[in-house]
Amino acid sequence: MKKWLCLVLFLTTLTYSITALLPSRVRVSAAEDDLQLHAKYAVLLDGDSGRVLYGKNEDTPAPMASTTKIMSCVIALEYGLKEMTCTTSTYAASMPDVQLNAKKGETFTLNDLLYSLMLKSHNDSAVIIAENTACYYIYQVQSGIYPDTYDVLSGKDLSFVSFPSGFDTSFLQNITTEQSKILVAVFTGLMNEKAVSLGCTQTHFITPNGLDASDETGEHATTAKELAVIMSYCIQNEEFLAITQTKEHQFGSYSVSNANAFLNMYDGVLSGKTGFTGNAGYCYVCACRYDGKTFIAALLACGWPPSKTYKWQDCRTLLNWGKEHFNHEEIIGKNFPLKSITVTDGLEKELPVSIHDTCRLLLRKEDLVNVVINTPDSIAAPVFTGDIVGSVCVYVNDALLFSTPVYANACIRRTDYLYFLNQVIKSFCFIDK
Template sequence: MRSRKYILSILLTFTIIIKCISFTQISTYASYVPVKYSSELYAELNASDKNITASASTSPPTLHARYAALIDGDNNRLLYGKEADVKAPNASTTKIMTLITALEICGDDYVATTSAYAAAMPDVQLNAVRGERFHIQDLYYSLMLKSHNDTAVIIAENTAYYYLCTLSDKDRNELLYDTAFINSYNSDSSFIKDISKEQSRILVRIFTDLMNKKALELGCTNTHFVTPNGLDATDEYGVHSTTAYELGVMMSYCIKNSHFLDITQTQSYTFHNLSNKEYSVTNANAFLSMYNNIISGKTGFTADAGYCYVCAYKDDEHTYIVTLLACGWPNNKTYKWTDSKVLLDYAKNSFTKQNIFNDRKTFNICVTDGKCKNINVSIDENYSAYIKDDDSVDIEYNIPESIKAPVKSGDVIGSVDIIINGENVKQYPLICSNDVNKRSCLDNISDFIQHLLSFLCISVIK
């Protein structure tokens, strides 16, 4: 009897030691409170997230423009489109990207110099002359209020030079363009008055490359800029063009820049060149005073593009972007104002802003072959969208029942997708915040010994 108790005490002690070792290994990698969700509960979650109140219905708008888009300025969702994904010339609406590119690259105190090439641009012009120098900040008002084509090229050439000054020698040498005509990178632009037409074009090309890069960063894959002023042009990559939708996306980005808004909202502006010659410009965007809560806009016209317009509307609850391309030709100059009003009235009468997803949810996922059997992933996001009465809204939880170890912190293991009218408008990834290592042979042996010792303990007790 005494030997039996002795064996039992040894077995119990050994079992406790193994348990402690195993617990230490597991707690090193993860510490979770299991919260299990069944597939039925996921269905309930989907149903509970559809508490959407419909707005009153109105008829789709009738427009003069061949291409048009109305988008949600907060998330770039297309609310209404008329051939909104068709590429078309966009004239001087291009200049919103000219401005935002320069604002994000060029120094505020930079002094710009006019080249012969810039001075030769067609109307509309500031009528700057070769060698004339300006504070670049002043030129932004000339660009956006009066849409001066020569100013756009002055800004492009000088911003390109300023950009080159910020690069290392190695980066400059890797450029596709021959910039050997630039002798110094000290931000002194005075040499630009003496460069040739071809050298000016190199600087402009560097700038439009920067514009195209920014467009791609915004997801605008059907946009191609050839000129900084929007004049009709073609290069080896295609026609200068964008789509109504992508122009709206670019405007949505631009209005998040306070300096951009300050410039485009200014009604009149007076400035001087460095020789003290005075210039005055007034804002050609009449829609700023024609419709309440317009916060920005840019007009445009060329023979190929027709009349074009992009504007932003913002009140306490709504942000809308309206874009119009090919909105009439001469004798139809007011069509763009009519169509803008029609689209904004349609937006305000048809859509209400709804909270679609605004909750914190935690999901438990089994981990196979891991040192921890379960992990929790959470989502705590808010998503709102403009909804009208015939919109279909769904939330899909794409969450696996189990995943296989190893799992690393930062791994995407699922998603929550918000779908409106069959289009995935927002996806929130579910990301693991802990490492879960794969079980080793030693872990399996440890489990086997634990089970064996437990069995022997029970046997001894009996």
């Protein structure tokens, strides 16, 4: 029945547009606004819809340095346990500055390491997190708790990883550098799969800390747009927000303070992460919420020493521009009008329909908004309440930003031979209709 309905929709769909829902608009590309940014690659993203509000080479891959760590953090939160004990390997302890200066065999909770990762951007903490979270993932798979859905363990020699007495990573202090790299590859495999699931197909993670690297697939890189998309995903995690908004955190003999100076420089900042390597230059990704608007700004290659403050200037420019030019407008409300659909061979001639979702978008006055309603001219009975019989799509400047199904609001039986026979029998037997 569902396949038949789909065929009818495909053959008989009537598409009509509503462009009068909003004031008349003139199409203008955001690229026409010259914001004079220092960054080679930049984007301002609507954090709720995922729409690019402003872009400068936003789809060009480039190294992203320690902004990588936003993905490392959220993967650790999703696949690890915050209170699990993490052991430092020789490889992790060998990472270059910036370091926590953890020693081989030293242990920490994952929770404490995440503050070290996000507040002070420690490279050794990133590898400790990666190796131990990978071990926990392997433990879960080996225990049959869940499958290796993304095949990140496939083809890897994991004979050195075993848990004879439950989950315990103390063995990590005795593994080789090559074995550490296998565990890191498991973790970055999870990072890459998450990126793909978010639509970030030009992002490639090799290291969990963002140090410059390359492999047979390419360089450790992303795009400004995809980095912003990843941040928009990260800020949906309340634990991620709590960590990145913390001013200071102490654990054992260690103390870390938040290096994201923009938290105190701009109102409404939700989260942010800096980064720098010789290849990447200064990088920054930031989430900001103002008057119900969620903006994500991402900057790559935003100057090299001594131009450390360029990223703050560019981020302020992008956010100010977004605040000034964009406001929320309701495109589709609860009482959005939809025409009934003609029903053939049915007890009723008209099928009432509706949508369940509303659409509210950040728009600027120059945006051209087009609402396209896809419903068939007619539909054959039987139709059941809740059947999907079409869609409503919202386009802004020809880009699809929203789509929702159109549902049948009634159950309409078919007037076939059996129906008429039943009516005759009822009449003959004096059965009341």
